[in-house]
Amino acid sequence: MTDASVVIVTYNGLPWIEQALESVAGAETxxxxxGSTDGTVAFVRERFPEATVLEQENRGLAAGWNAGIAATAxxxxxxxxxDAWLDAGALDAxxxxxxxxxxxxxxxxxxxxxxxTLQRSVRGFPTLWRLATEYLFLRKLxxxxxxxxxxxxxxxxxxxxxxxxxxxxxxxxVRRAAIDEVGPxxxxxxxxxxxVDWAYRFRKAGWRSVFFPGVGATHVYGASxxxxxxxxxxxxxxxxxxxxxxxxxxxxxRQLLRAGLLLxxxxxxxxxxxxxxxxxxxxxxxxxxxxxx
Numbered sequence: 447m448t449d450a451s452v453v454i455v456t457y458n459g460l461p462w463i464e465q466a467l468e469s470v471a472g473a474e475t476x477x478x479x480x481g482s483t484d485g486t487v488a489f490v491r492e493r494f495p496e497a498t499v500l501e502q503e504n505r506g507l508a509a510g511w512n513a514g515i516a517a518t519a520x521x522x523x524x525x526x527x528x529d530a531w532l533d534a535g536a537l538d539a540x541x542x543x544x545x546x547x548x549x550x551x552x553x554x555x556x557x558x559x560x561x562x563t564l565q566r567s568v569r570g571f572p573t574l575w576r577l578a579t580e581y582l583f584l585r586k587l588x589x590x591x592x593x594x595x596x597x598x599x600x601x602x603x604x605x606x607x608x609x610x611x612x613x614x615x616x617x618x619x620v621r622r623a624a625i626d627e628v629g630p631x632x633x634x635x636x637x638x639x640x641x642v643d644w645a646y647r648f649r650k651a652g653w654r655s656v657f658f659p660g661v662g663a664t665h666v667y668g669a670s671x672x673x674x675x676x677x678x679x680x681x682x683x684x685x686x687x688x689x690x691x692x693x694x695x696x697x698x699x700r701q702l703l704r705a706g707l708l709l710x711x712x713x714x715x716x717x718x719x720x721x722x723x724x725x726x727x728x729x730x731x732x733x734x735x736x737x738x739x
Contacts, residue, residue: 448541450522453514458484459528467494469531476514480504506636525618529666536661540619543658551624551653554613555661567614568599568657581706610655615641616665624653639682676721677728684734696734704729
């Protein structure tokens with residue numbers, strides 16, 4: 447049996463949790479539930495009695511990951527979103543790849559949307575310039591350009607193996623030895639940027655994150671949070687910059703993000719525009735220290 451355990455963090459994980467769990471049948475699996483109210487826990491216990499279920503208050507995704515990892519002892523841990531599921535044989539293939547690349551901390555498969563189209567999962571670490579290309583619409587000018595779209599790996603077709611700054615955290619196979627070296631996921635991140643921070647720490651310690659397109663998985667993008675936590679996305683950006691780039695850099699990021707969201711709020715109408723305007727107002731309500739306190 448593959449020496450890998452699976453950790454799935456759930457928060458109102460229906461209807462996708464069944465496919466997620468079926469895709470890793472036979473592997474030790476821990477489901478960490480962060481206070482679901484939709485019957486997820488009862489469903490998992492009845493339908494998948496072999497899975498271990500841990501219930502805890504909702505302290506965020508990183509805290510859920512850490513609780514699940516602590517309940518396992520295998521050489522690898524597959525962190526699988528509750529709205530993602532692996533292709534047949536993918537877990538074994540990911541472990542085999544990691545086994546022959548001992549300097550790899552994280553390996554991720556090629557992701558697709560439920561309609562079969564590519565879901566771009568290779569990412570570049572955020573910088574002020576990369577935020578500007580996203581929030582000020584610059585990447586729209588040349589979406590295949592590395593200069594204007596490095597955050598989304600512009601120009602990369604996601605059809606070849608490559609090192610990445612980080613991979614979108616929907617499906618991560620993580621080496622336990624790397625976790626033991628750099629420490630657990632940072633629970634100060636509630637949702638968004640927790641995988642960015644962890645990958646950044648792995649990189650600083652000399653480990654690699656690698657995109658491996660030899661196997662695939664399906665991910666229902668955004669289903670786990672349904673777009674309701676846009677402020678947490680901004681908070682995650684600020685926390686990452688404050689932690690790794692310092693207070694002055696984070697302040698510049700706050701100002702840039704606010705300008706970008708004011709622009710988006712003017713361009714978009716309806717609910718989407720309202721979300722952007724509310725986020726801009728939040729970013730304008732105080733310093734980074736205040737917003738992160």
